[in-house]
Amino acid sequence: MNIYHATPYDISAMGFYFKTYEEYCQKAEKHTNAYGQPVEEFEIQFIDGDNYELFNALRINQTNLNEWFETYEDMDDDDAAKVIYIIDHLGYTSYDANDIADKLDDITLFEGTAVEYAEQYLEETGLLNEIPQHLRYYFDTEAYARDMLLGGDIAEVEIMNTRYIAMGG
Numbered sequence: 116m117n118i119y120h121a122t123p124y125d126i127s128a129m130g131f132y133f134k135t136y137e138e139y140c141q142k143a144e145k146h147t148n149a150y151g152q153p154v155e156e157f158e159i160q161f162i163d164g165d166n167y168e169l170f171n172a173l174r175i176n177q178t179n180l181n182e183w184f185e186t187y188e189d190m191d192d193d194d195a196a197k198v199i200y201i202i203d204h205l206g207y208t209s210y211d212a213n214d215i216a217d218k219l220d221d222i223t224l225f226e227g228t229a230v231e232y233a234e235q236y237l238e239e240t241g242l243l244n245e246i247p248q249h250l251r252y253y254f255d256t257e258a259y260a261r262d263m264l265l266g267g268d269i270a271e272v273e274i275m276n277t278r279y280i281a282m283g284g
Contacts, residue, residue, distance in 0.1 A: 117164030117188060121146075121157035128154045132162065136184040168275050169195040172202045186216060196274045197222045200281050204272055225280040229271050232280040233260035 121143060122130040128148035133139040146154045159180055161170040166188065175183045187198070197219050201207050207215055225232045233256050237243050243251050263269045270281045 117166070118162040120160040120162050122160060123148070123154045124156045124158065125152075125154050130157070136181050139180065166190060166195055169198060172199045174208075192275070193224065194219055196224055196277070196279065199274045200224065200272060200279070203274075204270065204281065221283045223282045224274075225282075226277060227280065228278065229260040229264050229269060229280055230257050232269060233257075233263060 116134050118132060118134055119139070120130055120132050121139060123146070125148045127150060128146065131142045131146065133142060143154075143157065148154055157177055159175055159177060161167050161175070169187055169190065170183065173179065173183065173187060187195075190198070198215055200222060201215050201218055205218075207218075225235070237256065237259070243254060246254065264271060268282070272279050272281050
């Protein structure tokens with residue numbers, strides 16, 4: 116289970132740790148500063164657990180914390196990588212969270228290099244089958260992969276210390 120910290124912007128107040136949205140709401144509702152005044156604004160920090168990169172990409176704060184717990188906290192690594200790709204490479208912001216969730220099916224991530232992707236693509240589609248067998252050895256897969264990158268058909272990205280080839284968006 117992930118651990119978070121709510122750090123008050125009020126310097127006369129102490130922060131608190133929490134693990135669920137309900138726990139956050141209970142503690143935040145009763146939280147006061149050194150003078151007994153209610154504390155209303157907190158910076159939300161990710162302390163320990165899974166999906167740290169996703170938490171940061173979504174720029175989680177008080178306004179979208181509930182959505183984090185409902186939609187993103189338990190997201191698997193594949194979907195988390197897609198969300199990070201959508202935010203970091205397609206220009207979406209954390210404020211587009213509903214749009215981001217709708218875009219997940221439009222994104223395909225292939226773990227590997229552009230050449231590895233091109234090899235698999237050529238094999239799966241059977242494009243090389245149209246070339247006579249004795250000429251297939253002359254086909255330059257590296258150049259084909261480079262052309263796919265330069266043409267914008269695919270993008271090479273690194274997300275969560277993994278290299279992906281991304282398509283769609």
